[in-house]
Amino acid sequence: MSLVEKFEEHYKEKLVRPGNGCCPGCGGSLAWRMLLEALGKNTVLYGGAPCAGCAMRVIKLPRFGFHFSFVGDGASGIAAAFKVKGREDITVFSSAGDGGVGDISFGKVSACAERNDNFIQCCIDNEAYMNTGIQKSGLTPYGAWTTTTPTGKKSKKKMIPMILAQHRIPYLATLSIAYPQDLMKKVRKAKEIRGFRYLHLVMPCPTGWRFPASKTVEVARLAVQTWIWPLYEVEKGILRLTMKPKQRPVEDYLRLQGRFRHLTEDEIAEIQRSVDEEKERLLERDGKNIWL
Amino acid sequence: MGMILRAFRPVIDQEKCKRCGICETYCPEGVIVKIGDDYHIDLRFCKGCGICANECPFDAITMVREKPE
Amino acid sequence: MSRMPMTKVMEGNEAAAYGVKLSRVEVIAAYPITPQTELISTLASMIARGELKAEYIKVEGEHTALAATAAASAAGARAFTASAAQGIVYMEESIWMPPGMRLPVVMCIVNRAIAPLGGLRPDHNDSLLQRDTGWIQIYCENGQEVLDTIIQAYRIGEDKRVYLPVAPCYEGYVVSATATPVEIPDQEEVDDFLPPYKHEMYSLYPENPRSPPRLMRSIAEARYEVQQAMERAKKVIEEVDREYGERFGRYYDGMVEQYRCEDAEAVMVTMGSITGTARDVVDELREEGKKIGLVKLRVFRPFPTEEIQEIGKRVRAIGFVDRNTSYGAVAGCGIGCIETARALYPLDEHPLLLNYFVGLGGSDVTIPQLRHIAKRILKAAETGKPVKDVEWVELEKLEE
Numbered sequence: 001m002s003l004v005e006k007f008e009e010h011y012k013e014k015l016v017r018p019g020n021g022c023c024p025g026c027g028g029s030l031a032w033r034m035l036l037e038a039l040g041k042n043t044v045l046y047g048g049a050p051c052a053g054c055a056m057r058v059i060k061l062p063r064f065g066f067h068f069s070f071v072g073d074g075a076s077g078i079a080a081a082f083k084v085k086g087r088e089d090i091t092v093f094s095s096a097g098d099g100g101v102g103d104i105s106f107g108k109v110s111a112c113a114e115r116n117d118n119f120i121q122c123c124i125d126n127e128a129y130m131n132t133g134i135q136k137s138g139l140t141p142y143g144a145w146t147t148t149t150p151t152g153k154k155s156k157k158k159m160i161p162m163i164l165a166q167h168r169i170p171y172l173a174t175l176s177i178a179y180p181q182d183l184m185k186k187v188r189k190a191k192e193i194r195g196f197r198y199l200h201l202v203m204p205c206p207t208g209w210r211f212p213a214s215k216t217v218e219v220a221r222l223a224v225q226t227w228i229w230p231l232y233e234v235e236k237g238i239l240r241l242t243m244k245p246k247q248r249p250v251e252d253y254l255r256l257q258g259r260f261r262h263l264t265e266d267e268i269a270e271i272q273r274s275v276d277e278e279k280e281r282l283l284e285r286d287g288k289n290i291w292l
Numbered sequence: 293m294g295m296i297l298r299a300f301r302p303v304i305d306q307e308k309c310k311r312c313g314i315c316e317t318y319c320p321e322g323v324i325v326k327i328g329d330d331y332h333i334d335l336r337f338c339k340g341c342g343i344c345a346n347e348c349p350f351d352a353i354t355m356v357r358e359k360p361e
Numbered sequence: 362m363s364r365m366p367m368t369k370v371m372e373g374n375e376a377a378a379y380g381v382k383l384s385r386v387e388v389i390a391a392y393p394i395t396p397q398t399e400l401i402s403t404l405a406s407m408i409a410r411g412e413l414k415a416e417y418i419k420v421e422g423e424h425t426a427l428a429a430t431a432a433a434s435a436a437g438a439r440a441f442t443a444s445a446a447q448g449i450v451y452m453e454e455s456i457w458m459p460p461g462m463r464l465p466v467v468m469c470i471v472n473r474a475i476a477p478l479g480g481l482r483p484d485h486n487d488s489l490l491q492r493d494t495g496w497i498q499i500y501c502e503n504g505q506e507v508l509d510t511i512i513q514a515y516r517i518g519e520d521k522r523v524y525l526p527v528a529p530c531y532e533g534y535v536v537s538a539t540a541t542p543v544e545i546p547d548q549e550e551v552d553d554f555l556p557p558y559k560h561e562m563y564s565l566y567p568e569n570p571r572s573p574p575r576l577m578r579s580i581a582e583a584r585y586e587v588q589q590a591m592e593r594a595k596k597v598i599e600e601v602d603r604e605y606g607e608r609f610g611r612y613y614d615g616m617v618e619q620y621r622c623e624d625a626e627a628v629m630v631t632m633g634s635i636t637g638t639a640r641d642v643v644d645e646l647r648e649e650g651k652k653i654g655l656v657k658l659r660v661f662r663p664f665p666t667e668e669i670q671e672i673g674k675r676v677r678a679i680g681f682v683d684r685n686t687s688y689g690a691v692a693g694c695g696i697g698c699i700e701t702a703r704a705l706y707p708l709d710e711h712p713l714l715l716n717y718f719v720g721l722g723g724s725d726v727t728i729p730q731l732r733h734i735a736k737r738i739l740k741a742a743e744t745g746k747p748v749k750d751v752e753w754v755e756l757e758k759l760e761e
Binding site: 041042043046061062063066069073075076077080081083084085087090108110114115 | 387388390414415416418419420421424428429430431432433434435436437438455458565566567570572
């Protein structure tokens with residue numbers, strides 16, 4: 001067998017093959033490889049129009065979707081249909097970007113959580129509306145450059161996981177492509193739980209965050225190590241930090257990215273202070289029930 | 293099939309490579325595959341992002357400038 | 362088990378709920394809005410009592426209602442939703458999805474005037490607004506017709522030649538909340554008429570996924586396919602209605618019903634519940650020897666071009682009764698009149714075409730108003746000249 005044939009044989013076993021339209025170094029493209037590895041083939045995908053949607057065209061699972069403003073709603077319909085048809089064995093996996101989950105369809109996601117609809121909602125968060133050319137979303141972090149926040153975003157990142165935690169959903173987790181074992185463990189756990197499950201993955205975007213494509217995983221790792229993107233899960237209300245890295249200064253993370261290049265020392269100090277406080281609050285509540 | 297245009301191409305030094313598989317894990321395209329004892333890169337689809345080279349703990353991967361056609 | 366149908370006095374919304382139940386709908390996703398609310402609360406009760414085995418997703422808004430309904434349909438379940446006015450307009454983005462995606466969902470539009478300059482009471486703008494989208498639209502005169510049309514709607518939409526969503530439309534309050542005797546067909550008889558839902562183009566099961574080919578065609582080709590499905594639907598609508606008539610004793614004349622039009626020189630065209638009142642007016646005038654007929658435009662999409670043309674060849678004046686407004690439209694006309702005008706265009710000789718706005722915002726459509734309209738059409742037929750081309754009847758001094 002030639003080398004090419006050997007490659008093709010390898011791809012046959014996978015749920016996604018190479019050849020998508022994502023940028024080189026796309027965090028979303030990598031995220032999908034890991035998510036699908038954990039999800040397995042008895043899965044239906046719903047959604048997909050954000051940037052990482054480019055990765056979906058080469059995925060070998062049944063898919064359904066309307067438009068990016070339809071987050072979760074179709075998954076509710078599909079889950080209801082599968083229940084009627086006795087096919088609740090199939091995992092319904094709904095994915096959307098930060099714009100979809102956090103802004104335009106925030107109400108929808110909240111409603112799916114409130115109804116405890118039986119599917120996994122995943123937010124593949126690149127912290128801006130990237131598909132339309134880098135505009136700010138509610139999940140863009142404080143200080144970040146985007147084309148609509150050219151002097152840096154003035155408001156803070158909307159913390160969707162904690163908001164949904166208060167909806168008393170059975171399970172939610174934050175994920176990172178830099179920690180694949182942690183990611184896959186959480187996805188596999190989510191699969192086995194019934195009801196509304198929420199997974200939030202921040203994926204670095206070389207194009208929108210302005211860093212060299214080779215550094216995607218490095219940036220993702222630093223997000224976790226600086227505690228800017230802490231990794232945790234909330235299962236039946238109990239918060240559990242799944243990573244407690246030795247904290248690195250936020251500057252290590254910020255200076256790698258062009259979108260933070262304009263930050264003043266004061267602004268960086270503000271970010272550090274904010275992260276430090278949030279880290280303390282998380283550590284205080286680690287292992288405890290956070291349903292208030 | 294369309295051509296993938298890239299500026300750099302990864303090259304694995306099979307002597308330095310310890311077969312840890314980290315490159316395979318982190319390739320966004322999934323083009324790094326273990327075939328037999330060695331890791332190979334499917335250059336038909338590699339976009340030349342360089343994550344593999346950046347992540348390799350043993351500096352076994354180098355990004356080499358693509359020759360213009 | 363007897364196959365005798367049962368008759369019960371019930372409001373239009375309850376009749377709709379029976380139509381949904383008899384159709385063995387499997388997934389409902391709906392959001393309450395006056396004047397549809399009793400439809401969905403009746404369905405919820407039927408489910409709670411075990412009479413209807415369906416999943417009811419109590420959605421948080423209409424945009425979601427139709428999205429969930431359509432996705433459930435793609436996933437293999439027969440699905441239903443309903444809304445009105447503001448809910449329809451809020452749902453607009455979702456409304457465009459099922460026709461292009463060939464998902465045969467059924468949505469009742471319980472007609473209500475759209476705000477502002479609207480209210481809770483009915484007119485037809487909310488459903489007519491969807492006339493470009495590819496939804497089949499059938500206008501129901503009364504509660505019985507609503508029940509029957511919902512069952513027919515699934516047969517029509519799920520037909521392989523069609524695969525389009527269908528909207529049975531009926532006016533809020535006048536139909537939705539008015540109690541009339543309604544015959545409830547036997548479930549087994551309906552099961553014979555309406556087999557279980559199976560979509561040939563869709564499967565979301567991982568073991569054998571299927572979806573309509575989308576990427577390989579140009580947009581023009583893809584849209585043309587939907588257009589052709591609409592055209593084919595005309596024949597299917599007629600077939601289904603005829604079979605329904607044979608089985609259940611009620612045939613609605615397919616696309617268009619002609620009431621006392623055989624020797625008519627003048628005809629009035631109505632949609633929805635106004636038809637009921639108009640029948641009485643036509644009977645009265647016929648007693649007086651006037652050669653007036655009534656055309657009930659049952660199906661607005663696909664537009665019954667052929668039927669209108671055939672009528673146009675026989676009569677001298679047509680008056681379209683529009684219960685809608687289209688600001689700035691050609692010649693200040695209403696939607697129905699505009700479509701009728703184009704239908705008549707190819708005829709060698711045109712009848713006069715007149716337009717009457719009535720019942721806007723749900724105001725009562727009265728016998729004196731319809732008599733006035735009928736007389737105006739008759740006069741036009743007689744003299745060859747209209748008194749006025751377009752009349753806002755509520756603002757006119759009525760003829761006796």
